[in-house]
Amino acid sequence: MPQLNKNLENVSVPGTRQMANRVADMPDSIDLTLGQPDFTTPQVIKDEVTTAVKDRQMKYTHNRGTLELRTAISNFYQKKYLAPYDPKDEIIVTNGGSEALDTIFRTIINPGDEVIMFAPIYTGYAPIVTLLGGETVLLDTAPAQFVPEADQLAQAITDKTKAVLLNYPNNPTGTIYPRGTLDALVHVFKKHDIFVVVDEMYSENTLEGEHFSLTSYPEIRDRLLTVNGLSKSHAMTGWRIGWLLGSREMVEKLTLVHLYNSLCTSTPSQIAGYTALTEAPDAPRVMNEEYVKRRDYIYQRLSEMGLDAVLPKGAFYIFPSIKRYNESSFDFAVDLLEKTQVAVVPGAAFSKYGEGYIRISFATSMENLKEAADRMEQYLTMER
Ligand SMILES: Cc1ncc(COP(=O)(O)O)c(C=O)c1O
Numbered sequence: 253m254p255q256l257n258k259n260l261e262n263v264s265v266p267g268t269r270q271m272a273n274r275v276a277d278m279p280d281s282i283d284l285t286l287g288q289p290d291f292t293t294p295q296v297i298k299d300e301v302t303t304a305v306k307d308r309q310m311k312y313t314h315n316r317g318t319l320e321l322r323t324a325i326s327n328f329y330q331k332k333y334l335a336p337y338d339p340k341d342e343i344i345v346t347n348g349g350s351e352a353l354d355t356i357f358r359t360i361i362n363p364g365d366e367v368i369m370f371a372p373i374y375t376g377y378a379p380i381v382t383l384l385g386g387e388t389v390l391l392d393t394a395p396a397q398f399v400p401e402a403d404q405l406a407q408a409i410t411d412k413t414k415a416v417l418l419n420y421p422n423n424p425t426g427t428i429y430p431r432g433t434l435d436a437l438v439h440v441f442k443k444h445d446i447f448v449v450v451d452e453m454y455s456e457n458t459l460e461g462e463h464f465s466l467t468s469y470p471e472i473r474d475r476l477l478t479v480n481g482l483s484k485s486h487a488m489t490g491w492r493i494g495w496l497l498g499s500r501e502m503v504e505k506l507t508l509v510h511l512y513n514s515l516c517t518s519t520p521s522q523i524a525g526y527t528a529l530t531e532a533p534d535a536p537r538v539m540n541e542e543y544v545k546r547r548d549y550i551y552q553r554l555s556e557m558g559l560d561a562v563l564p565k566g567a568f569y570i571f572p573s574i575k576r577y578n579e580s581s582f583d584f585a586v587d588l589l590e591k592t593q594v595a596v597v598p599g600a601a602f603s604k605y606g607e608g609y610i611r612i613s614f615a616t617s618m619e620n621l622k623e624a625a626d627r628m629e630q631y632l633t634m635e636r
Contacts, residue, residue: 259383266375267601268611271585275595282624283595286613287423289487289568291542293524294535297486300527301520310519315511316503317345317495321522324529325495335467337497344503344510345517345525349453349494352479354380355510356496360447360477361386365414367449370400372571372599372606374423374451386414392605397562398425398571402436409440415447421454421463424602424611425571426547426564431464438469447475453494454567456485456536459544461565467497474499477506484567485536486528493517493525543568546614546621553625554612557632568615571599575608585610591634592627 271285316322322339329335337343346352353376361367363385369377371390378388391404405416418437420429441448448466455463467478481494498506516522528535547564554561554572561572574584581598589595599609614621 257383259385262382263379266379267582268375268597271589271595271597271601274586274589275593278589278593278595281589281593281595282616282620282627284612284614284616284620284624285595285597286615288489288615289484289539290615290617291487291539293487293491294528294532296531297488297524297527300531301524304523305520313516313519313522315507315516316341316343317517318519318522318526321345321526321529322495324526325497328529329465329467329497333465333468335465335497337467338500341500342497342503344496344506345522346481346494346496346510347514347517348483348489348492349451349479349481350376351492351510351513352481352494352496353377353449353451355506355513356449356477356479357381357384357386359502359506359509360414362414364412366410366412368405368408368413368416370418371604372398372424372602372609374419375601377417377419377451378603387412389413390603390605393425393427394605398422398427399429399433400437402433402440405437406440406443409444409446413444413446415449416441417449417451418466419451419453421452421458421564421566423454423567424569424597424599424606424609425562426567426569427562428458428461428463428566430461434464434466434469438466438472441472441475447477448472449477449479451479453479453481454484455480457540457543457568458566459540459547459564463566474501477502482525482528486532487535487539488524488528491518491521491524493521493528543614546616546618549618550612550614550621550625553621553629557625557629559632568613570612570614571606571609572612573609574599581607581610588628588631592631594624594627594631 326339559572597611599606
């Protein structure tokens, strides 16, 4: 067999998927590994697309997506964050947030470049950097309640640093970043010639407090690359609609990478995306009301079990510590699954700084959460 991309040797299936695959064959299991809303896509979106598919031709769109969808995205950022992004040439509609991230890294990374990320961290970033021959530099946020510290960042930046990546509301910890933290980080960004990549995939799933977008900081606009999408906000994971925002100069280059990858995003899905933003703007609020009830419930149950967690203010995950049990998060999760059929993700799936924690998704019914908490409680009081 001819030799493959040698960087592939350093990439493996993410720990989140590994657990989800294990649980798939287990009857009577409760899956708390889920990284997607348990709600269905709002009806108005499905109806619009059904009609459009019947009535319209479904041809390629502009490489950057339909102007009407880009305009809706631009209006969303202008209204919510007072951030002006020109729909004509500063926005690209992508195949989910995933393709936006891939497009960004493929546009900016040369072999040997370093990307700084705050960990524990979503499983989807480092492998892309690795495939490109870049290096990921992880900074541990656990000592500061999973919120990055500007000093830590300042010390980590070297001549090799090409970009810093931020993700908040954060997967897996559920933390949101306060304005003061962002001010301090921006202060550091301004001193260095580096890109700032921000994944705000869960911005609309801010459960408490406010999401402060880096798009509100004009002083870093020229090297800020923002990723967002509708997968989480509108329960649209399968539609594959995401986007990226950047300066005109950057979007010109990013468009080249995006277009040779996929020409454009699926046309029916773009119609769905436009409908989501213009006709279902309240969908996230309705889902968030449910998430908050579930979060409060599971947080309470976990603390009663002695599993301490930082109260998540965004996304739909909680990340309790299991350090008191002195075993690896993988062994803990596998044993829990085998003995109780409750599936959680080992914290180590989110880098070495996630070791000693587990991720529980509350994107599942209250009934499931209650049953899972009962089983976990029983398990933890068992002779182990
Ligand atoms: C932080 C984060 N970014 C990006 C994605 C990928 O989103 P999409 O489904 O839009 O590709 C996910 C999915 O779980 C995520 O958690």
